[in-house]
Amino acid sequence: MAGLKDDAQWIVLMGFIVSFSLFFIAIVLNQSTVVGQTTAEAVLEFPKNDLREVRDVVIQSAYMNDEGGLFNNKTNVQNDIRTLSLSRQNAVVSFSNTTSGSFTYGEIHYNNGVMAYSESWTSH
Amino acid sequence: MVNDRGQLYTIEGIAAGLIMLLTAFIVVNSTSVYTPGDTHISDWQLEVLGGDALNMMNTAPNITIGKSPLQTIVETDDAGKSFQPMFLSLINNKTGPDRDHIQYMANVTYRESGGAVNSTFLSDSGRQLYGGEHAVRVSDWVIVEKRFPDCHFSSCSGKHAVLVEVLLWRD
Numbered sequence: 001m002a003g004l005k006d007d008a009q010w011i012v013l014m015g016f017i018v019s020f021s022l023f024f025i026a027i028v029l030n031q032s033t034v035v036g037q038t039t040a041e042a043v044l045e046f047p048k049n050d051l052r053e054v055r056d057v058v059i060q061s062a063y064m065n066d067e068g069g070l071f072n073n074k075t076n077v078q079n080d081i082r083t084l085s086l087s088r089q090n091a092v093v094s095f096s097n098t099t100s101g102s103f104t105y106g107e108i109h110y111n112n113g114v115m116a117y118s119e120s121w122t123s124h
Numbered sequence: 125m126v127n128d129r130g131q132l133y134t135i136e137g138i139a140a141g142l143i144m145l146l147t148a149f150i151v152v153n154s155t156s157v158y159t160p161g162d163t164h165i166s167d168w169q170l171e172v173l174g175g176d177a178l179n180m181m182n183t184a185p186n187i188t189i190g191k192s193p194l195q196t197i198v199e200t201d202d203a204g205k206s207f208q209p210m211f212l213s214l215i216n217n218k219t220g221p222d223r224d225h226i227q228y229m230a231n232v233t234y235r236e237s238g239g240a241v242n243s244t245f246l247s248d249s250g251r252q253l254y255g256g257e258h259a260v261r262v263s264d265w266v267i268v269e270k271r272f273p274d275c276h277f278s279s280c281s282g283k284h285a286v287l288v289e290v291l292l293w294r295d
Contacts, residue, residue, distance in 0.1 A: 011136075018143055025150050040164030049175045049262065057265035057285055064267075064283065071282025077267060080235045080285035087241045088233055088263070088287055 045114045050089050055108060057081055059121070062097040062106050166294075167260050170226070174262035174292045177214040182264055192266075198232055198246070198286060199270045207247040215292070227251040227295045234286040236274040244273075246288065251295060259293040 058081060064074040078095075085093040090112050097106030104123040110116065181194040191199075197207045207230065216224040230246040253259065266288055271281035 018147070022143075022147070022150070025154065029150070029154060036164075040167075043164050043168055044171075049171065053263070053265050057267065060267060061285070067282075071279065073283040077283055077285045081265070083235045083239065083241060084233060084285070084287050088289065 047089070047091065047112055047115065050091065050112075051110055051117055054081065054085060054089075054091070054093055054110065055119070058093070058095050058097075058108055059106070062099075062104050167258075170260045170292050170294065171262055173215055173226075174228075174260070174290055175264070177211060178262060178264035178288065178290065180214060181210060182266055194264070194266055194288065195268055198266055198268045198288065201244075202247050205247075208249065211247070211290075212249060225295045226292055227257075228290050228292050229253055230288060230290045232286050232288055234272050234284060236272065237280055238274070242272075242274065243289075253291065253293075257293040257295070259291040261289060261291055263287050263289045 057077075061074060061077045061081065064077060066072050066074050081095075082093055085091045092111045093109070095106060095108045097104060099105075105121070107118070107120045109118045178194065181197075182192045184190045184192045193206070193210060197204075211228060211230075212226075215226045215228070218224055227249045229248040231243045232246045233241060233243045236242055264287070265285055267283055267285050269281070269283050271278070272284070
C-alpha cells in the first residue's frame with residue numbers, strides 16, 4: 001500500500017452506506033407505483049355493478065310473456081339483453097328460464113373476459 | 125488573498141449537503157406517495173355513487189308495481205326535464221350545506237328492430253364533455269314500453285330492455 005493513506009475509512013464506509021440506502025429507497029418507491037397500478041386495474045375491471053344489473057333484468061324478463069305474439073315482449077327484451085350486453089358491456093350473457101307450476105327456474109352465464117359467472121336460481 | 129487549498133473538502137461538503145437534501149426529500153415524500161394508480165379510489169367512489177343514484181331512480185315509489193321515475197323519463201324521452209334535477213340532487217348531496225360539483229351526460233342505448241344498436245341523448249348537466257375530463261361510466265338496465273324512432277309500426281311499441289348509460293366526472 002505504498003503512498004496510500006488509510007485514515008478516511010469511516011468516510012468511505014458512510015459513503016457506501018448512504019448510497020446503498022438510497023438504492024433501496026428507490027426500489028421501494030418504484031415498486032409502490034406498480035402495486036398501485038395493479039390494484040387499480042383489478043378494482044376497476046371487476047364488473048360488479050354490470051353483473052348485478054344484468055342479473056336483475058334477466059330475472060325480471062323471466063316473469064314476462066309474449067302476449068299472444070302481438071308484441072313478443074319477452075323475446076324482445078331477452079334479445080335486447082343479449083345484444084346490448086355484448087355491444088356495450090363487452091360481456092357474453094346467456095340465460096334460459098322455464099316455469100312449471102308456481103315455480104320459475106333459470107340459469108345465467110356471464111363472461112366478459114375478465115371474470116365468468118354462472119348461476120342457477122329458483123323462485124320461491 | 126484567495127488560495128486553492130482545501131478544494132477536496134469543499135467538494136465533499138457540497139456532496140454531503142446534496143445527499144442530505146436528497147435523503148430528506150425522499151423520506152418526506154415516501155410517506156405520502158400518491159401513485160398514478162391511486163386515482164382508482166376516487167374513480168371507484170364515483171362509480172358506486174352513480175350506480176346507486178341510477179338504482180334509486182329506477183325504483184318505483186314505495187315498491188309499488190307502478191313505474192319508476194327512470195322508466196317514465198326514458199319512455200317520454202325526458203319530456204318533463206326531470207332527469208337533471210333529480211340526478212344532480214342525488215349525486216351532489218354532501219353532509220354539509222355545500223354541494224359537490226359532479227357533472228354528467230346520459231344516453232339511452234337500445235336495440236333497433238333490425239338488430240343494430242343505437243344510442244340517443246337523454247340528458248346532461250349543461251356542461252360539455254371536451255375530452256380532457258376524467259370520466260367514469262355507469263349504466264343501468266330499464267325495461268320500458270316505448271316505440272323507438274327506428275320503427276314506426278305499432279307492433280314495435282311493446283316492451284324493450286334499454287341501457288341508460290351515464291358518464292360522470294368531477295368538475
